[in-house]
Amino acid sequence: MIMEYEVVIGMEIHAQLLTKSKLFCGCSTEFGAEPNSQCCPICLGFPGSLPMMNRKAVDHIITTALALNCTVARESIFARKNYFYPDLPKAYQISQDDQPLGEKGYLDIMDSSRRIRIRRIHLEEDAGKLVHTEGEPFSLVDYNRGGASLMEIVTEPDIRSAEEAAAYITELRSILRYIGVCDGNMEEGSLRCEPNISLRLRGAKEFGVKVELKNINSIRAVQRGVAYEVERQSQILNEGGTVIQETRRWDEANGVTISMRSKEEAHDYRYFPEADLVRVVVDNAWLNRMAAALPELPQARRERFIAAYGLPAYDAGVLTESKEIGDFFDKVAAISHDYKAVSNWIMGELMRLLNETGQSLEQTHMTPEVLAEIIALVDKGAINLKSAKEVFEESFRTGKAPSKIVADRGMTQISDEAALSGIIEDVIAANSKVAEDFQAGKEAALGFLVGQVMKETRGQANPAIVNKLLREKL
Amino acid sequence: MTMKLSRKEVEHVAFLSRLALNEREAEEFTRQFNQMFEQFEKLNELDTSQVEPTAHVLQMQNILRQDSVRASLPVDEVLANAPDREDGYFSVPRIME
Ligand SMILES: [Zn+2]
Numbered sequence: 403m404i405m406e407y408e409v410v411i412g413m414e415i416h417a418q419l420l421t422k423s424k425l426f427c428g429c430s431t432e433f434g435a436e437p438n439s440q441c442c443p444i445c446l447g448f449p450g451s452l453p454m455m456n457r458k459a460v461d462h463i464i465t466t467a468l469a470l471n472c473t474v475a476r477e478s479i480f481a482r483k484n485y486f487y488p489d490l491p492k493a494y495q496i497s498q499d500d501q502p503l504g505e506k507g508y509l510d511i512m513d514s515s516r517r518i519r520i521r522r523i524h525l526e527e528d529a530g531k532l533v534h535t536e537g538e539p540f541s542l543v544d545y546n547r548g549g550a551s552l553m554e555i556v557t558e559p560d561i562r563s564a565e566e567a568a569a570y571i572t573e574l575r576s577i578l579r580y581i582g583v584c585d586g587n588m589e590e591g592s593l594r595c596e597p598n599i600s601l602r603l604r605g606a607k608e609f610g611v612k613v614e615l616k617n618i619n620s621i622r623a624v625q626r627g628v629a630y631e632v633e634r635q636s637q638i639l640n641e642g643g644t645v646i647q648e649t650r651r652w653d654e655a656n657g658v659t660i661s662m663r664s665k666e667e668a669h670d671y672r673y674f675p676e677a678d679l680v681r682v683v684v685d686n687a688w689l690n691r692m693a694a695a696l697p698e699l700p701q702a703r704r705e706r707f708i709a710a711y712g713l714p715a716y717d718a719g720v721l722t723e724s725k726e727i728g729d730f731f732d733k734v735a736a737i738s739h740d741y742k743a744v745s746n747w748i749m750g751e752l753m754r755l756l757n758e759t760g761q762s763l764e765q766t767h768m769t770p771e772v773l774a775e776i777i778a779l780v781d782k783g784a785i786n787l788k789s790a791k792e793v794f795e796e797s798f799r800t801g802k803a804p805s806k807i808v809a810d811r812g813m814t815q816i817s818d819e820a821a822l823s824g825i826i827e828d829v830i831a832a833n834s835k836v837a838e839d840f841q842a843g844k845e846a847a848l849g850f851l852v853g854q855v856m857k858e859t860r861g862q863a864n865p866a867i868v869n870k871l872l873r874e875k876l
Numbered sequence: 877m878t879m880k881l882s883r884k885e886v887e888h889v890a891f892l893s894r895l896a897l898n899e900r901e902a903e904e905f906t907r908q909f910n911q912m913f914e915q916f917e918k919l920n921e922l923d924t925s926q927v928e929p930t931a932h933v934l935q936m937q938n939i940l941r942q943d944s945v946r947a948s949l950p951v952d953e954v955l956a957n958a959p960d961r962e963d964g965y966f967s968v969p970r971i972m973e
Binding site: 430 | 933955960962964966
């Protein structure tokens with residue numbers, strides 16, 4: 403018998419904070435440096451060294467806590483989390499246990515139809531990076547990342563499906579980018595997510611045995627990995643088996659999860675207060691400063707784009723995913739009031755070219771003024787849409803003004819009926835058979851004739867007027 | 877003397893700290909740990925229900941630094957104490973994942 407299970411997922415994410423220096427020392431956090439070239443006595447845990455906390459990192463946590471509707475702890479302390487592993491030079495990680503900086507928040511997903519509660523947000527230091535070479539009897543350690551500032555965000559077990567897990571990460575990543583605390587790069591590991599997944603009979607109070615997933619490097623992997631794990635666990639349960647509590651690694655290439663068989667050793671971190679750091683007290687002034695600096699968040703912006711610009715929900719979602727694109731839309735919309743056209747240009751040509759060139763918007767020559775001008779040129783019939791796309795691409799690549807491109811390339815659309823009349827008569831005469839077909843009721847024949855006129859005018863004829871004139875003359 | 881901490885727990889803590897205890901040491905530390913616990917029992921007699929837990933003896937707060945980069949150590953110095961190295965990395969016995 404196939405039982406009906408409820409999927410229960412909690413999500414733990416680690417986000418590398420955008421700070422220039424590490425959490426407790428002045429070593430650079432730049433990605434891709436020579437191994438162990440960004441280390442000092444503090445982040446290597448040499449005896450006698452003392453950590454000193456990076457203010458920016460605390461700022462970032464407070465900002466995130468506010469964006470995720472958390473209560474910010476007015477007094478926060480740090481703790482040592484003790485464990486032996488080669489990626490941790492001190493054999494303890496400075497983290498937070500009691501009194502984390504943020505607690506009890508939430509994040510709404512799926513068009514606000516689902517609320518995922520946030521249990522806690524805390525600040526800790528990152529570990530070094532281990533490199534394993536196939537067949538070698540040793541592992542290599544690079545401590546450049548060790549001691550960098552890391553934020554942990556833990557949800558309550560409120561996520562109910564692979565789709566919701568993916569939606570949560572998508573929304574969270576978008577927010578972290580909006581508020582500028584993390585670049586959200588999952589491939590490079592600056593945003594890492596570890597879902598824990600369990601199944602229980604629908605209606606049951608007790609949680610099932612949970613499995614933690616690691617090695618998830620994209621949003622697609624979140625969805626696939628969780629979906630696979632749900633399927634695997636329900637199969638085990640349906641066959642009368644029991645799920646083993648363990649950590650499993652997502653294998654992207656083969657689309658499966660694999661047991662990591664880590665040593666049977668219950669987590670026993672023996673947390674105790676970090677005596678090398680004094681408490682962090684967040685007063686009203688600090689909190690207010692952070693709250694005032696908070697930008698409009700993706701959800702609020704989506705709602706505003708729908709209400710103020712009359713955009714479809716789909717457009718609003720696409721346009722607000724990145725702050726840069728959303729800002730750009732606002733700027734174009736301030737000049738050009740054909741909002742749907744602005745949206746179409748951004749979602750179509752702009753995003754296509756950004757994808758193609760791999761550039762960020764500010765690296766290109768596209769400006770709100772240029773896009774608004776192109777839309778105006780189309781609106782008043784000066785150029786047709788096909789030419790407009792060519793103009794857009796040239797402006798995007800070179801920064802040349804649209805009106806100049808139109809003039810230089812002789813793209814001005816022919817809307818003058820007198821000028822088009824002669825050409826249309828010639829086309830009808832040269833294609834009399836097709837013209838007769840149309841007169842006999844074959845609508846499709848008109849399209850061919852329009853095409854011929856466009857060809858004669860090298861695409862510059864105004865299609866609406868050509869259509870109208872053809873119908874009149876036939 | 878009632879044993880607060882079993883020998884098994886002492887061995888577990890030793891394992892977590894990667895300390896190899898011989899028979900005599902395990903016995904000895906179990907006895908010493910329990911003595912310490914007894915001392916704490918004595919302290920526990922005090923009524924501290926009205927006292928806030930102390931996380932730090934210093935009353936200072938917010939000792940923070942600006943987010944600015946300072947020079948790191950040369951790689952050779954970073955690796956100077958490494959038992960083994962390879963291409964600028966620390967080399968350790970293989971970790972299975
Ligand atoms: Zn350092």
